[in-house]
Amino acid sequence: MQDSQLNTVNPFYLQRVVKLAEHSRIVTSDDVYAANGMKLLAKGTPISHEVQDRLIKHKLKKPLESSLSVADAIDPQYLVALAQDVLASQTKLQPILFFGNHGGQALEILQGLALNGPMRMVLTMLERSGNEELRQSVECALVALVLGIELGLAQERLQHLAIGSLLHDIGEMYINPEYLRGNNNLKPSEWRHVASHPLVSKMLMDEVGQFPPLVGQIVLEHHERLDGSGYPRRAAGDQLSLEGLIVGVADTVCAVFRCYGRPLARAEIAMRIVPGQFPPQVTQIVTLALRGATQPEPVATELPAVALMTEGMHRLLKQLAQVLIALDELQDEAQIKSYKPAQLVVQHAVQRVNLIQRAFSSTGLDSLPRAEALGALAANDSELQFEIIVVLEEIAWRLRELSRDLQLRVESMPEFVAPLFERLVLSLHMVRS
Ligand SMILES: [Fe+2]
Ligand SMILES: [Fe+2]
Known part of the structure; x- marks a missing residue:
């Protein structure tokens, strides 16, 4: 078994698992062994506070993530239903979601996603966190797919784009949640943790999700920018995949729309003031979609003096x-x-x-x-x-x-x-x- 950072159980991830286990039945889908060969948990053991310590104390033979399963795990059908719900709701994202009439094709791609047990477990954790995390991931995936379809990407690339956009932030589960809350005044060491989440996402895609390498690359690159101003690698230009940059755009757009005020204008402005960070053919689609939006937005009421x-x-x-x-x-x-x-x-x-x-x-x-x-x-x-x-x-x-x-x-x-x-x-x- 290869040595991986994932062979040490991440305490924040485990905390989330144990929390989920309070309401959903989670069991080990395999025997769990320590790296030294000692058997820690037998197959079928329910996860609870009692086993938490034992798992944290040992380095494992293989990532814990690959050895868990949850009852009623999220499947692609559920994703499609959630995506339909997003499309039917009065979300501010509508001008982008309906651009080019690509909704139907986007749903088909979600429907056909191949996700193994551990990845379905991750989606389930997002869904049951109580913070609409899965809904937000689906929104991001829909935006990314609309962009990808409009750009004419082939079916296989669209599938990879769908998985990458859906799961791009799963590395955040491995970070102290306090660092993720207000991120204005983080110390460098704290920021270093936050900035490492794309690397963790990639590791999970490769080792646990067992997806093709492009999926790992997409999640690794979702905070990278064309001009080299992104993180974690400060990669630039040709070093970056188009799919990774598309997820970057989709993620930015969704984040902008979650902010207060008049989201449409905000998105347009945010896109405008970062020239050079994303490929123009991608940002152009966003701009076109927003221009096409006919509904005048109400003027924000709470402007500062x-x-x-x-x-x-x-x-x-x-x-x-x-x-x-x-x-x-x-x-x-x-x-x-x-x-x-x-x-x-x-x-x-x-x-x-x-x-x-x-x-x-x-x-x-x-x-x-x-x-x-x-x-x-x-x-x-x-x-x-x-x-x-x-x-x-x-x-x-x-x-x-x-x-x-x-x-x-x-x-x-x-x-x-x-x-x-x-x-x-x-x-x-x-x-x-
Ligand atoms: Fe991220
Ligand atoms: Fe994100």
Whole structure:
């Protein structure tokens, strides 16, 4: 048996299993052995709090995930029924879900998915978590399939896309749930865990789901971006699969639609301010679908006061200025110049900040009159107010992301150079209200 990280039982995964076992019957589908050959549980043993300790203490011969089965596990028919329910509901995603009339074909693909027992168990865990996790996965799969069908992908690739989009986040089950809640102020070590979830998803797809390699690649790449700004590998361009990027788009779109406010506008803006991150032929479909939506959206009622917004814009401009100063200083620093890895990190930061600035410019907001005059302009224009709020949030989010990324890169650098990055990291991370 090959050695795998999965041979050590992940405590967060096991916690979820035990929680599910409180309401659904879960038993071992095989004898469970420790790596040293000792038999830990016989086939048919119900999972409960009592066996939790025994499983955590030992390294196992094969992943626990492959040795469990749950009564009434989710099957493809159930997925189809859930997908039909999503399509019939008044979800804000409708303009995308119905684009090109691909719904029927998408349902057929879900219907035909080949999922083994362990994967059906995973879906069951998502379904019974009480957080609509399975419904959200199905939404993402439907969006990804509509995009894939519209792009003319062959049947087999669509099947892989369906599995990948459905299960892309299962690695999150292996992360401390507290890190996943509010992710604004994670420490680098905590962020490292969160950022590893695509790797865990891939491992599960390969070893437990036993899917073809493309499925593993898709889930591994769902947070990667064309321009190399994603994670966990910072892969770029040709290194990435189209399917992985499609899931990235679908995931982004679904996340945007779950946010408050006017989702349609929000999605359009979010897509617009990340030029270069996704293939244009994919984002174009989203834009077309949203443009085709005829229903005017009601204007969001809870806009912050104009004064607060002006202040927010003011602070963003100030923050960007500070970031540029910090970057400038770093580029001039003799120690940085003498140490190639640090130089590369600075170059990377410069590129990312340039991209963020370009994204900001592409919204046209930075060319508006000075921040002081914005208030007067926006006072009677709720469209503009809304756009400003979204852009401020998005840019702040991207700066913070870069801050975390840099912290991880700097952590492993020698003492004589690491502290030099502090000012840049701080200026990027500035928390705004
Ligand atoms: Fe994810
Ligand atoms: Fe996701």
